[in-house]
Amino acid sequence: MPPNSAGGDGTSRRALVAGALAGLALARPAAAEGRPVRRIVSLDFGLAETLLAMDIAPVGLPAIADWANWVVEPRLPAGIVDLGTAQEVNLELLSELAPDVILTTPYLARLSSALGRIAPVVSLPIYDARGEPLARAAEAARRLAAMTGEAGRGEALIGRVEATFAGVRARLAGTDRTPAYFVNFMDARHVRVYGAKSLFQGVLDRIGLPNAWTGPTNDWGFATVGIEALATRSATRLFYLQPAHEFERTSRGALWQSLSFARLGQVAMLPPILMFGALPSAARFARIVGDRLAPGPDHG
Numbered sequence: 001m002p003p004n005s006a007g008g009d010g011t012s013r014r015a016l017v018a019g020a021l022a023g024l025a026l027a028r029p030a031a032a033e034g035r036p037v038r039r040i041v042s043l044d045f046g047l048a049e050t051l052l053a054m055d056i057a058p059v060g061l062p063a064i065a066d067w068a069n070w071v072v073e074p075r076l077p078a079g080i081v082d083l084g085t086a087q088e089v090n091l092e093l094l095s096e097l098a099p100d101v102i103l104t105t106p107y108l109a110r111l112s113s114a115l116g117r118i119a120p121v122v123s124l125p126i127y128d129a130r131g132e133p134l135a136r137a138a139e140a141a142r143r144l145a146a147m148t149g150e151a152g153r154g155e156a157l158i159g160r161v162e163a164t165f166a167g168v169r170a171r172l173a174g175t176d177r178t179p180a181y182f183v184n185f186m187d188a189r190h191v192r193v194y195g196a197k198s199l200f201q202g203v204l205d206r207i208g209l210p211n212a213w214t215g216p217t218n219d220w221g222f223a224t225v226g227i228e229a230l231a232t233r234s235a236t237r238l239f240y241l242q243p244a245h246e247f248e249r250t251s252r253g254a255l256w257q258s259l260s261f262a263r264l265g266q267v268a269m270l271p272p273i274l275m276f277g278a279l280p281s282a283a284r285f286a287r288i289v290g291d292r293l294a295p296g297p298d299h300g
Contacts, residue, residue, distance in 0.1 A: 044107075056150065060083045101122055235266075
């Protein structure tokens with residue numbers, strides 16, 4: 001969203017835009033009336049990757065430059081309009097796109113009123129207190145496919161992801177099942193570690209790999225802890241996700257070198273994977289972990 005500018009009466013630019021567009025939702029009732037939607041804006045990367053995996057391209061998306069750093073695949077096709085950031089959407093540009101529907105999550109609930117003046121808003125929760133992101137991601141895929149009149153594409157995506165899980169699980173059968181931590185480095189002494197309620201945990205359960213982190217997590221499925229919290233008496237391995245700017249500094253410390261995975265040389269880097277993604281990110285996570293632990297072609 002461009003910086004606000006005040007009018008002569010002190011009204012913010014955002015308020016002026018919102019007021020001028022107050023009737024546009026009535027002009028685009030496709031989602032509300034149940035007709036298949038064609039022009040979709042997604043303010044969430046997980047929902048956007050789900051659409052793309054079903055060969056449905058959104059017309060608008062925030063923070064497009066970040067896609068290659070966090071999502072990677074599916075690749076974004078050309079022509080998708082960058083709407084600024086998810087927290088500060090360019091409402092003028094959004095309205096010019098004339099979307100049939102705007103996809104959000106409960107995380108962006110505070111924007112619903114302003115967005116609803118432009119087009120119908122559909123909020124699809126994946127991460128919440130229920131802690132079932134993998135199941136909720138499948139629900140979202142079915143909902144999006146139905147909204148676009150392409151129900152078969154949703155079932156096909158779910159089937160492909162299930163096949164990926166089955167293939168990786170088969171590849172890992174008989175391999176070393178040492179429990180693994182999956183982390184992001186936050187600074188030289190703290191990591192974000194993923195466990196219960198995370199997308200990663202759902203995938204680990206499906207591919208049969210134990211998670212070394214059994215401590216509490218928030219509704220997004222992670223805990224931010226000091227690296228000393230990763231100390232155990234049993235053998236573990238650790239995977240850290242890119243970007244990992246603090247890894248070199250952390251790995252030189254005596255505390256890090258005392259941890260079991262560091263002593264045993266069981267530390268490996270993973271390429272970017274959207275930890276708060278949906279089905280495509282779940283499948284990517286499964287494939288990458290499978291490749292690290294059982295290199296070779298995926299027969300799943």
